[in-house]
Amino acid sequence: MDQFDVVIIGGGPGGYVAAIRAAQLGFKTACIDDWKNAAGKPAPGGTCTNVGCIPSKALLQSSEHFDHAQHHFAEHGITASGLTMDVAKMLARKDAVVKQNNDGILYLFKKNKVTFFHGRGSFSTNGGAAKDGVYQIDVTEPAKTSIQGKHIIIATGSNARALPGAAFDEHLILSNDGALRIGDVPKKLGVIGAGVIGLEMGSVWRRLGSDVTVLEGLPAFLGAVDEQVAKEAMKLFTKQGLKISLGVKVRTIKTGKNNVSVEYTTADGKTENVTFDRLIVSIGRVPNTNGLNADAAGVKLDERGFISVDGDCKTTAANVWAVGDVVRGPMLAHKAEEEGVAVAERLAGQHPHIDFNCIPWVIYTSPEIAWVGQTEQQLKAAGVTYKGGSFPYMANGRARALGNTDGFVKILADAKTDKVLGMHVIGAMASELIAEGVMAMEFGASSEDIARICHAHPTLSEATKEAALAVDKRTLNM
Ligand code: FAD
Numbered sequence: 176m177d178q179f180d181v182v183i184i185g186g187g188p189g190g191y192v193a194a195i196r197a198a199q200l201g202f203k204t205a206c207i208d209d210w211k212n213a214a215g216k217p218a219p220g221g222t223c224t225n226v227g228c229i230p231s232k233a234l235l236q237s238s239e240h241f242d243h244a245q246h247h248f249a250e251h252g253i254t255a256s257g258l259t260m261d262v263a264k265m266l267a268r269k270d271a272v273v274k275q276n277n278d279g280i281l282y283l284f285k286k287n288k289v290t291f292f293h294g295r296g297s298f299s300t301n302g303g304a305a306k307d308g309v310y311q312i313d314v315t316e317p318a319k320t321s322i323q324g325k326h327i328i329i330a331t332g333s334n335a336r337a338l339p340g341a342a343f344d345e346h347l348i349l350s351n352d353g354a355l356r357i358g359d360v361p362k363k364l365g366v367i368g369a370g371v372i373g374l375e376m377g378s379v380w381r382r383l384g385s386d387v388t389v390l391e392g393l394p395a396f397l398g399a400v401d402e403q404v405a406k407e408a409m410k411l412f413t414k415q416g417l418k419i420s421l422g423v424k425v426r427t428i429k430t431g432k433n434n435v436s437v438e439y440t441t442a443d444g445k446t447e448n449v450t451f452d453r454l455i456v457s458i459g460r461v462p463n464t465n466g467l468n469a470d471a472a473g474v475k476l477d478e479r480g481f482i483s484v485d486g487d488c489k490t491t492a493a494n495v496w497a498v499g500d501v502v503r504g505p506m507l508a509h510k511a512e513e514e515g516v517a518v519a520e521r522l523a524g525q526h527p528h529i530d531f532n533c534i535p536w537v538i539y540t541s542p543e544i545a546w547v548g549q550t551e552q553q554l555k556a557a558g559v560t561y562k563g564g565s566f567p568y569m570a571n572g573r574a575r576a577l578g579n580t581d582g583f584v585k586i587l588a589d590a591k592t593d594k595v596l597g598m599h600v601i602g603a604m605a606s607e608l609i610a611e612g613v614m615a616m617e618f619g620a621s622s623e624d625i626a627r628i629c630h631a632h633p634t635l636s637e638a639t640k641e642a643a644l645a646v647d648k649r650t651l652n653m
Pocket residue numbers: 184185186187188189190207208209210219220221222223224226227228229231294295296297330331332333351372463465466467498499500501505506507508509510511
């Protein structure tokens with residue numbers, strides 16, 4: 176039986192990056208992943224690459240081009256008539272982008288000498304727990320083998336959560352998987368859950384012509400986002416045509432031959448029954464520990480079904496670690512990657528540290544929303560005295576040249592020390608701007624530090640500098 180120093184179960188961003196880092200550090204490393212593409216071939220990269228980050232961003236890009244051509248080209252003097260959208264071609268491009276990423280990971284495994292197994296990994300039924308400090312991992316479907324590992328990293332990710340009584344059929348009731356491969360533009364699209372997936376996928380299909388209704392259970396829109404940003408987002412998304420209802424209670428979901436009806440109670444107690452051509456259910460995700468036989472190794476789950484880990488990603492079993500969506504913390508690809516790298520480095524005797532307060536969030540709507548650190552409401556609740564500065568895109572030269580003047584950058588800093596406590600952006604390329612806030616917070620920078628740094632002109636990043644200047648009430652361009 177082949178023996179490895181490190182065996183990783185799951186080849187998503189948590190697992191495949193952990194494998195590469197472990198191999199770089201000189202460990203004999205194996206990574207087991209069961210994802211296969213439509214042709215039955217290995218498709219490592221997990222949810223992120225196959226039905227998450229990458230394909231959703233590909234569709235967001237295609238649909239944004241279409242929206243621009245329809246609504247914004249004319250401002251530039253470009254006439255585009257008879258515009259059509261070939262959905263099949265858009266989906267084929269998305270699939271090609273996904274495949275490039277799958278193949279890229281297989282190439283990286285080869286380059287770094289990671290042994291890849293295509294199949295499902297589980298702790299051996301034949302005893303699971305370590306014998307002489309070594310675990311046996313069985314690999315099945317399509318591979319059929321057993322391997323041994325001194326250290327095991329579980330990176331098995333998460334699955335979409337279904338509403339009770341409304342299982343995903345991926346035809347009418349769609350998880351993220353089905354939402355990314357709708358073959359024609361639904362006339363009426365329902366979305367349950369105004370979270371990240373609901374807003375991103377709702378935006379894609381709205382731009383392509385769907386009449387999109389988003390039903391959210393909570394009374395507040397984007398509750399985890401800074402309130403000022405959430406308010407601006409609600410205003411802009413509503414103006415774009417997304418119909419967002421807050422505080423609803425979904426009662427029943429019934430599928431017909433070609434449609435799906437949702438009965439729900441509105442925030443003011445009225446009962447509505449709406450029929451959609453398709454329904455996306457995006458109400459969060461659940462950790463995936465199916466078939467892992469984690470019990471046999473002494474790996475315990477917490478009360479919510481996540482693998483129980485300490486701050487270093489150690490599970491309750493010796494030399495078994497877990498990272499990414501299957502453990503506590505934000506379900507984000509970059510969080511999974513950081514944890515994977517950190518575990519590999521800990522195995523090599525290094526002392527990496529992840530500051531969860533410095534993990535950025537991005538919602539890839541138009542405009543994008545990005546943030547890091549604390550929101551104003553969190554600072555208020557914690558009784559922290561802070562000062563804030565914001566700067567609108569409207570006053571930024573590059574934003575005007577781009578024609579993207581919606582939104583603002585906001586920086587929150589400690590009232591006494593001026594240390595940056597949070598950065599919040601709604602606007603074009605917020606996903607790129609937020610890196611500066613992350614860096615500032617990781618380095619313990621002050622808002623004055625950002626304000627004193629030379630930012631290239633004309634760039635959107637100047638809005639960050641101006642927001643930092645605004646903390647001290649001395650903006651230059653407003
Ligand atoms: P996963 O990516 O889920 O990978 C787990 C892998 O393990 C899968 O391939 C699975 O098949 C495999 N596996 C499971 N069990 C076994 C087993 N027993 N044996 C072998 N293999 C197994 N995050 C972002 O940061 N940015 C985004 O823009 C973003 N967009 C998203 C869009 C959508 C629609 C969705 C659904 C998610 C998005 N996410 C995004 C979240 C991101 O995809 C996850 O946080 C990330 O994929 C988690 O990585 P992971 O490695 O923990 O797990």
